[in-house]
Amino acid sequence: MMETTREALATQTSYQPWWRRLGYRTLSRPTVLAFISRILSLLQRIKVVPKKFGLPQIPIIQRRLSASGTDVWLFTGCIMDAWMRDTHRAVQRVVEATGAGVQFPNKAAACCGALHVHAGLGDDARVLAERTMTAFPGDAPILVDSAGCGAQLKEYGHLLGTELAETFSGRVFDVHEWLAERLDDLPEMEKSSERVAVQDPCHLRHVQKSHQAVHQVLARYLEPVGLDDEGLCCGAGGAYSAFHQETASQVRDRKIASIRRAGTSEVASANPGCLLHLRSAGVEIRHPLEIIDSIMTKDG
Secondary structure (H helix, E strand, O other): OHHHHHHHHHHHOOOOOHHHHHHHHHOOOHHHHHHHHHHHHHHHHOOOOOHHHOOOOOOOOOOOOOOOOOOEEEEOOOHHHHHOHHHHHHHHHHHHOOOOOEEOOOHHHOOOOHHHHHHOOHHHHHHHHHHHHOOOOOOOOEEEOOHHHHHHHHOHHHHHOOHHHHHHHOOEEEHHHHHHOOHHHOOOOOOOOOEEEEEOOHHHHHHOOOOHHHHHHHOOOOEEEEOOOOOOOOOOOOOHHHHOHHHHHHHHHHHHHHHHHHOOOEEEEOOHHHHHHHHOOOOOEEOHHHHHHHHHHHHO
């Protein structure tokens, strides 16, 4: 209901000013986003970007992702591809450890349109959805390592209202959801006594309803620990934390208190928005499959 209302407001009023619309459109333009990212990288190097922003260390030049086969696709998206490509590499290595080959989409899949939908920019989101679908020919599963993007791709049938979109959405899986069905294909290693607190992203828990898969995959190698406020938001909310910083910070403080009560040295979250928002408050947090990858690398 909120997204439908926002789309009506964005269409009929000045609810979304021009500068916000321009920012959202930047997400679907890889060349522009890469240019902006290089500037951010340079600013990071001269220590101009405050640590409170929680940005990962952005490389000036990104190494290309290399396909290893055609068994599955890995969706790369916009912000993750520009700022967190190393996460994609870690995810690729874990998926490949099951024996599957990974391929990547072309630039037509530059953005899933999730933030556009949240902002009420429905027409822009539908254009991005149509474009994204063309980047995944064939019928191989489409794996997603961002909870927000995965939720959006699974909603393309609803967003576009076509049989083609419904079929496309049926091919989409959160990467942990796919791995949970193939745990026996992952390398066998002695289980660690390390405990990791798991922050369940809202889009994974409430929309995709596949959050337990994260716990199942982590549990193969260590001990995942649920938080005592399970189901509550971390405060990121897509772009919400950028436009409503005070409220988002208050919600984040509640989540951080829960993380501290878990008493672990490591925290995992399967959504880049949650990662960046919590990291900006000093939380040491990684993508679940980055943790798994580091275990495999260390023991392998």
